[in-house]
Amino acid sequence: MDVLFLFRIREHQEEMLKKEFPEIHFLFDRKPDDPALETSEVIVTYGADIDENVLDRAKNLKWIMVASAGVEQMPLGRIRERGIPVTNVRGIHKTPMAETMLAHILAYRKKLGVVYEQQDRSEWNQKIRGTELLDSKALILGPGAIGSEIGRLLQAFGVRTYGCNRSGRQAEHMDEMISFGGLVDTLPEMDTVISVLPSTPETRGLLGHEHFGAMKDSALFLNFGRGDLYEEKVLIEALENGRPAAAVLDVFETEPLPADSPLWKMENVTVSPHVSSHSGRYIERSLDIFMPNLRAYLDGSIDEMENRVDPERGY
Known part of the structure; x- marks a missing residue:
């Protein structure tokens, strides 16, 4: 049985997999045009390199393991038609x-950017007025594994957390919950607005002029989910009008962010090049999900595999 990795992992991780699964033929650091694609039962990928052409050639494919949380770049319709299980590394x-x-959030509230700029100028100026997180309110769009964890950390600072999802169903580390329909009414109370929403038919273009216009003129907006949550020109206009006061963006409509994008030059915007999930332990944690799932696959217990993705919903 062939298991094809479309990316590189460390040598000791390769050896670990070979030792744990001696009956499997692993092929590491291959490309989508590798001839082994046609015989592999399992493909391990970051997702973006799986297109319809790859699916057409992968005639023996029976499971796709995506070492990412987002799967929106994959041909989910075709995958659903073929009945191929997909798992990801959500969490x-x-x-x-x-x-x-x-x-x-702390850097913005404590004005650390100003502190760093003053140091560059060798300037001693104590007229820096930061604010506290204590007793503030934060709205978290998408209180899943990531959203709940930032909720937990913010609660430790005395922040009241509000979660927002499709159903309004309760989530961990959220003091209150709302559904998407309650956004406009809730946003005027929020000091911090965070999105970690995936890209789905329900979330694309979810935020519009009325949502940004409802934010406080002191609010900080962070998007760490997907760049199609709004039209970028709508956010730029909102920031120019002072609602929200500032934004930290880790995801964008087009990536890499074009050099001529106004976002690069805006003083109230922090551009982060989609690096917030980077960690020296990324592959390690991915394999911690992949290995039990591979055992379940070999045992014929596909329904027991962790992090199954619903191709119709996109998550």
Whole structure:
């Protein structure tokens, strides 16, 4: 049985897999045009390199393991038609991403950018007025594994957390919950607005002029989910009008962000090049999900595999 990895992992991780699964022929660091694609039962990928041409050639394919949370770049319709199970690594990003978001929030509220700029100028100026997180309110769009973790960290700072999802169903580390329909009414109360929503038919273009216009003129907006949550020109106009006050963006409509994008030059925008999930433990955590799933696959217990993706919903 062939298992094809479309990316590189470390040598000791390769040896670990070979030792744990001696009956499997692993092919590491291959490309989608590798001839082994046609015989492999399992493909391990970051997702973006799986297109309809790859699916047509992968005639023996019976499971796709995506070492990412998002699967929106994959031909989900064709995958559904062929009945190929898809799993992802949902949940492994929560620690690095929540830590990164918290760092950006604290840097903004404590005016650390101003501190760093003054140091560059050798300037001693104590007229820096930061604000506290204590007793503030944060709205988290998409309180899943990542959203709940940033909620937990913010609650430790005395922040009241509001979760927002499709159903309004309760989520961990959220003091209150709303559904998408309650956004406009809730946004005027929020000091921090965070999105970690995936890209789905329900979330694409979810935020419009009325949502940004409803935000406080002191609010910080962070998007660490997907760049199609809104039209970028709508956000730029909102930031120019002062609602929200500032934005930290890790995802964009087009990536890499074009050099001529106005976002690069805006003083109230922090551009993060989609790196919030980066961690030296990324592959390690991915394999922690892949290995039990591979055992379940070999045992014929596909229904028991963790992190199954619904191709119709996109997550």
